Amino acid sequence: MAWGINAGLLDRERFEPAVRKGWSALKRAVHPNGKLGYVQQIGTGPRQAGKNDTQYYGTGALLMAACEITKLDATKQ
Numbered sequence: 615m616a617w618g619i620n621a622g623l624l625d626r627e628r629f630e631p632a633v634r635k636g637w638s639a640l641k642r643a644v645h646p647n648g649k650l651g652y653v654q655q656i657g658t659g660p661r662q663a664g665k666n667d668t669q670y671y672g673t674g675a676l677l678m679a680a681c682e683i684t685k686l687d688a689t690k691q
Contacts, residue, residue, distance in 0.1 A: 617681035620689070637683050639674060650676055679689070 616633045618624035643665075644654045651665040653672030 616679065616686050620682055620685045629663065633683075637679065640679060644676075 615624060615629050616625065616634070619626050619629055619633065644650055645665075650668050650672050652663045654660065654663050655667055683689045
């Protein structure tokens with residue numbers, strides 16, 4: 615959603631609160647040692663993810679979100 619705001623596709627005033635709430639949750643999923651938890655495991659179907667569940671692709675998604683949040687902050691009016 616942050617990308618959508620940055621690309622001008624989503625209304626900032628309407629969607630930024632949800633983006634900030636989601637970003638806050640993502641930050642809480644990062645352990646003190648930098649490991650990202652609550653990442654869905656690879657498998658044949660969805661299952662519950664816990665604080666110690668991680669995969670490399672989760673870290674990539676977090677970094678992409680961080681880039682969009684940084685851009686969002688840079689254009690804050």
